[in-house]
Amino acid sequence: MTNIFIVVILLVVFFFIIQKYVIKQDDTRDYAYCSKGSLLKGQEGAFYNALRAAVGEHAVVFAKVNMATLIAPKESQNKKQFFIASNRIARSYFDYVVCDPRTLAPRVVIELDNGQQLHKGKIERQKLLMHVCKSANLPLIGASVKHSYQVGRLRRLLAAHIDLIEPEKEVRFCKKCGSPMMIKTASHGEFKGRRFFTCSRQPNCTYTENYNVVFDDEE
Template structure:
């Protein structure tokens, strides 16, 4: 190989971050075996999406194909080592969120004939248990060619008038709630206290850490913050 060609190849690799990916020889790139799916939503899911989207108010937003690992986190992950793997490969068909906070309010599964199979029933039982444990409602609706908007609205109405986390999580002593983002710059680094005196988070069971508010009306006050933050924003007063 000519020396100039070798230098050119090395120079292209070195300058690639500055000149863009085109600077790298295309022949050296691995061809990835991916293609876009044409069946992102089934016919039943498409029908439901268009029917139900028009029944929602501006206060609610409809999401499709949501992974369970995006909805839930694992309590005490150092103990429950395999728990995340059990949900990371599973999803629900639809999730309705509060538009202002995008907090999930209720999930929807469309059950077609495949849900009658034993392995799928075992999967559905596990998913149902996850939702019950985490306190997020899951509604199962039989898959169909067409849907009655009023009937669906009646099924979901009880879950759209409240945030499911509001009942289980007490108000934060620092004036924030689980649905309100915390300004991380307003807090000092947490100091882990003695294990015997460190409380466990009442919401998720994770250890808590001592923190101090740096700004606002509670500046200088110490409190317990969950170590699972930002997945869990539960706090306790000292």
């Protein structure tokens, strides 16, 4: 019994010393830091500038936005799952977020494909992005670095979510019957407020086309 008591006393003294002289010193130690330079480098910066040119005064572009700044897991009785879900988004970020210029509410999230080969980390990130954006009802657009030099295509990609392009400036023809197409805006449902092309011969022709479709033969 005496031996057990002595061991307990020694353990208490040991943890006291660790707490006072090791952990405390580590918490109060002053570290030196250095700047890493530009927030966006190379292709990231070029794409950001192209995005700003594409949206003009119609939106504000933010880069490398922590996911937890914009979204949060829904309340759950399972505290463990809630903590895990919170931790996942806290460690990741959105490449670019295009926001309303007045309210700064997010309009669309953009993920930049840098052209590198897929690896496990990249695949897991893409899965997380698609899941959180779909769950939070945030539009997600994948863009290539080549769009850094094609502002017109960026405008087309964003036009379904932000009022950037005047409808009368673009003419399309139905790929089913060849008739001129009209631009309409969804008035209800999941895509309420988004624009799309529909054949002018409806209801005889029911062909529709997403407004943000980008054709490879366009400049």
